[in-house]
Amino acid sequence: MSETKNVMIVGVGGQGSLLASKLLGRLLLDAGYDVKVSEVHGMSQRGGSVVTYVRYGDKVYSPLVDEGEADYIISFELLEAARWLPYLKKDGQIVTNIQQIDPMPVITGAMEYPTDLVEKMKQTGAKVDAIDCLSLAQQAGSAKAVNIVLMGRLSHYFDMPEEAWQKAMEAVVPAKFLEMNKKAFELGKNV
Amino acid sequence: MKKLMLGNQAFARGLYEAGCLFVSSYPGTPSTEVTEEAAKYDEIYCEWAPNEKVAMEAAFGASLAGRRSFCGMKHVGLNVAADPLYTMSYTGVNAGIVICVADDAGMHSSQNEQDSRHHAIASKVPMLEPADSEEARTFAALAYDLSEEYDTPIIIKMCTRVAHSQSVVETAERKVPDRKAYEKNIPKYVMMPGNAIRRHPFVEDRMKRMAQWAENCEINRVEKATVTSPNGRKVGIITSSTSYQYVKEVFGNSVSVLKLGMVNPLPEKLIKDFAKDNEVLIVVEELDPIIENHCKSLGLSVHGKDLLPMCGEFSQNLLRKCLGGLVWGREHTADQVLSVDDPIPGRPPVMCAGCPHRGLFYTLNKNKCTVLGDIGCYTLGAVAPLSAIDTTLCMGASVSAIHGFNKAGEGENEGKTVAVIGDSTFMHSGMTGLANIAYNQSDSTVIILDNSITGMTGHQQNPTTGYNIKGDPAGKIDLEALCKSMGFERVRVVDPYDLKATDAAIKEELAAKEPSVIISRRPCALLKYVKHNKPVCVNTDKCIGCKSCMKIGCPAISMKDGKAHIDETLCVGCGVCEQLCPVGAFEHTEE
Ligand SMILES: Cc1ncc(C[n+]2csc(CCOP(=O)(O)OP(=O)(O)O)c2C)c(N)n1
Ligand code: SF4
Ligand code: SF4
Numbered sequence: 001m002s003e004t005k006n007v008m009i010v011g012v013g014g015q016g017s018l019l020a021s022k023l024l025g026r027l028l029l030d031a032g033y034d035v036k037v038s039e040v041h042g043m044s045q046r047g048g049s050v051v052t053y054v055r056y057g058d059k060v061y062s063p064l065v066d067e068g069e070a071d072y073i074i075s076f077e078l079l080e081a082a083r084w085l086p087y088l089k090k091d092g093q094i095v096t097n098i099q100q101i102d103p104m105p106v107i108t109g110a111m112e113y114p115t116d117l118v119e120k121m122k123q124t125g126a127k128v129d130a131i132d133c134l135s136l137a138q139q140a141g142s143a144k145a146v147n148i149v150l151m152g153r154l155s156h157y158f159d160m161p162e163e164a165w166q167k168a169m170e171a172v173v174p175a176k177f178l179e180m181n182k183k184a185f186e187l188g189k190n191v
Numbered sequence: 192m193k194k195l196m197l198g199n200q201a202f203a204r205g206l207y208e209a210g211c212l213f214v215s216s217y218p219g220t221p222s223t224e225v226t227e228e229a230a231k232y233d234e235i236y237c238e239w240a241p242n243e244k245v246a247m248e249a250a251f252g253a254s255l256a257g258r259r260s261f262c263g264m265k266h267v268g269l270n271v272a273a274d275p276l277y278t279m280s281y282t283g284v285n286a287g288i289v290i291c292v293a294d295d296a297g298m299h300s301s302q303n304e305q306d307s308r309h310h311a312i313a314s315k316v317p318m319l320e321p322a323d324s325e326e327a328r329t330f331a332a333l334a335y336d337l338s339e340e341y342d343t344p345i346i347i348k349m350c351t352r353v354a355h356s357q358s359v360v361e362t363a364e365r366k367v368p369d370r371k372a373y374e375k376n377i378p379k380y381v382m383m384p385g386n387a388i389r390r391h392p393f394v395e396d397r398m399k400r401m402a403q404w405a406e407n408c409e410i411n412r413v414e415k416a417t418v419t420s421p422n423g424r425k426v427g428i429i430t431s432s433t434s435y436q437y438v439k440e441v442f443g444n445s446v447s448v449l450k451l452g453m454v455n456p457l458p459e460k461l462i463k464d465f466a467k468d469n470e471v472l473i474v475v476e477e478l479d480p481i482i483e484n485h486c487k488s489l490g491l492s493v494h495g496k497d498l499l500p501m502c503g504e505f506s507q508n509l510l511r512k513c514l515g516g517l518v519w520g521r522e523h524t525a526d527q528v529l530s531v532d533d534p535i536p537g538r539p540p541v542m543c544a545g546c547p548h549r550g551l552f553y554t555l556n557k558n559k560c561t562v563l564g565d566i567g568c569y570t571l572g573a574v575a576p577l578s579a580i581d582t583t584l585c586m587g588a589s590v591s592a593i594h595g596f597n598k599a600g601e602g603e604n605e606g607k608t609v610a611v612i613g614d615s616t617f618m619h620s621g622m623t624g625l626a627n628i629a630y631n632q633s634d635s636t637v638i639i640l641d642n643s644i645t646g647m648t649g650h651q652q653n654p655t656t657g658y659n660i661k662g663d664p665a666g667k668i669d670l671e672a673l674c675k676s677m678g679f680e681r682v683r684v685v686d687p688y689d690l691k692a693t694d695a696a697i698k699e700e701l702a703a704k705e706p707s708v709i710i711s712r713r714p715c716a717l718l719k720y721v722k723h724n725k726p727v728c729v730n731t732d733k734c735i736g737c738k739s740c741m742k743i744g745c746p747a748i749s750m751k752d753g754k755a756h757i758d759e760t761l762c763v764g765c766g767v768c769e770q771l772c773p774v775g776a777f778e779h780t781e782e
Contacts, residue, residue: 012538025195025357035195036323038356040299046540046571047746062440063323063356063433066508067528083535086528103538107749108576108741114533124529143760 004057011076152188203228205331210367219265287338410452422520427469545763547713587620724764
């Protein structure tokens with residue numbers, strides 16, 4: 001029996017994490033796993049911090065990932081990676097975009113955006129893979145492809161054949177954006 | 192075919208498969224997608240009603256007409272629809288009626304954390320509670336059969352984690368039962384005292400029969416422990432919904448589980464037998480101790496809220512922490528989690544860049560108004576730096592409360608108090624409050640924030656927008672004409688992007704010694720048809736770093752090196768910030 005694996009996708013409302021979780025869900029379902037994908041809608045869409053949990057294994061019960069349980073944290077934004085760090089397992093992997101988006105307390109000057117977050121996260125013992133997804137997405141043809149760049153990077157750590165990812169992408173990405181997204185995936189995978 | 196579906200989507204699939212033909216709902220997180228997904232099936236007639244009471248009564252009418260009907264709402268929506276619910280329990284149905292109510296333990300997007308099971312118990316209406324998407328689908332079909340067999344509406348209770356989690360479902364074909372002819376039946380459907388007196392015993396008997404059903408039904412099932420619990424004692428856990436998932440996740444097969452798919456009425460013998468088979472009995476349920484109290488009423492000794500919290504939602508770690516000692520015989524010690532030392536600034540939800548509500552709240556704050564608020568995106572007007580809202584109670588309460596506030600305020604409040612209410616909320620339950628102002632004559636100023644959509648819950652159409660749930664043209668209620676027809680002489684429209692005009696309107700209507708309505712009109716910045724201007728930019732040579740433009744809390748504006756800076760990926764060029772700049776540092780970007 002294979003143990004349940006936990007992935008968290010975190011970011012800022014409106015950054016497009018929905019497509020990423022859809023892609024993962026499809027990939028894992030096709031691979032024969034039981035899968036649960038859990039997201040919170042509503043308030044969180046107004047630029048708030050958003051989190052999606054993806055869990056897979058022989059049989060998945062809880063839809064949530066709790067503190068200390070995540071095998072992977074995929075982050076669209078640097079501060080969000082740091083915010084959810086307590087959810088990472090001891091030997092878990094963070095894949096994060098280095099983009100920084102100021103939250104309201106920083107905008108109003110009430111608080112500061114912490115500096116050197118990648119270094120500080122590494123100092124806790126976490127494995128951190130930080131990449132400039134925005135540039136890679138733009139290189140692929142659209143700033144919106146950050147999500148697929150991140151998925152490409154995740155594929156580097158996931159034990160799943162390349163064709164399976166390609167098939168899942170074909171299933172969830174609209175045909176006219178497929179080429180661009182495949183490029184984004186490759187760029188993410190091979191940085 | 193196996194598919195991943197959101198709980199709410201699977202619920203809609205279940206409605207479709209069971210031959211539901213009529214859906215009338217009012218949006219509310221986390222229930223909204225059941226209706227939105229149902230609307231994607233062309234075979235089902237779907238609509239957004241102005242509020243939950245109307246929706247439920249429409250569903251009642253459709254049932255009378257012989258078609259399986261549905262209405263969906265969030266937990267607080269059932270308070271609004273409680274009136275028809277409690278008497279529909281007496282009338283029963285013609286074709287089946289299924290009601291979805293979605294609770295929000297943890298209050299991800301709600302104003303309270305009430306437990307809907309109380310309504311089911313009080314109204315004597317059976318309630319089912321699915322624990323994942325597949326159950327949401329199959330329970331929908333089962334609920335229609337039960338509804339027709341036992342002559343009762345059936346409530347299916349969702350919760351945030353079941354509604355908004357995707358899990359695997361198998362789909363089935365749609366089967367539509369024949370239309371049941373409507374037959375006049377005064378003793379059954381006319382609930383005046385003489386008839387209701389005869390229906391009440393029917394209701395009591397029905398619940399007894401349903402409780403009998405609950406003893407042997409498939410959806411209440413025992414999963415026996417297959418390995419002994421580490422403490423050597425036989426532990427039995429009674430649970431339902433998402434709590435069941437946490438129990439299985441944490442304790443696996445080392446405990447026996449009684450999983451309840453029906454939470455009202457609750458079985459007696461099934462529970463007593465389960466208790467007999469186990470040495471330790473625990474109830475794991477979010478929010479109120481309803482199953483626990485039922486067990487206690489059966490004379491059973493049981494753990495529950497002595498170990499588990501009443502507030503908030505559960506999770507696997509919470510169960511480890513609260514129940515580990517009892518189940519494992521040793522306290523659970525959580526590993527030290529990883530974290531950086533720096534304080535992490537919060538990222539609360541904010542009004543979007545270019546939100547039409549922003550200019551209005553800035554002006555209310557500037558005029559030091561007392562603002563009786565309501566529920567919607569505009570509730571975020573309470574957050575710094577706007578900090579403009581004084582109260583938020585429930586939908587419609589702004590308009591009703593300002594009347595009392597002004598009447599009882601001995602003349603001190605009228606000149607500085609306003610009520611603010613969104614267009615959807617006004618249609619939901621603001622109109623009746625406005626009628627009270629018109630009728631009992633308080634000198635109140637009500638501001639309707641007409642952004643032409645129901646924003647908060649994800650952009651649903653409503654009776655003021657001119658479109659229906661499918662996006663097709665529909666009736667459109669004229670707010671000005673409506674207010675005038677109620678007797679308001681002072682009704683005016685302002686554009687909240689125009690700060691000067693908004694300020695003047697507020698000052699004048701507050702000064703006027705009669706009731707008034709201001710319609711603050713500008714569509715939500717996220718609507719697809721809204722054409723935005725080019726982003727503004729700041730001329731850093733002119734900017735004196737006074738932060739005047741930051742008083743509106745637009746997420747597109749920040750300070751960089753002592754000067755205002757505009758994030759042009761966010762800015763929609765609404766121009767509100769520009770009007771606050773004392774030195775004219777704002778410029779418009781070229782093509
Ligand atoms: C009784 C009840 N039903 C539903 C909800 C969920 N809900 C919160 S605000 C809202 C409507 C908001 O729309 P509107 O008044 O137009 O304001 P907007 O969000 O567009 O600014 C709804 C449906 C609720 N809180 N209470
Ligand atoms: S969704 Fe529309 S109404 Fe709501 S905050 Fe954004 S712009 Fe404002
Ligand atoms: S014009 Fe100013 S207030 Fe409007 S969206 Fe742009 S930065 Fe925000």
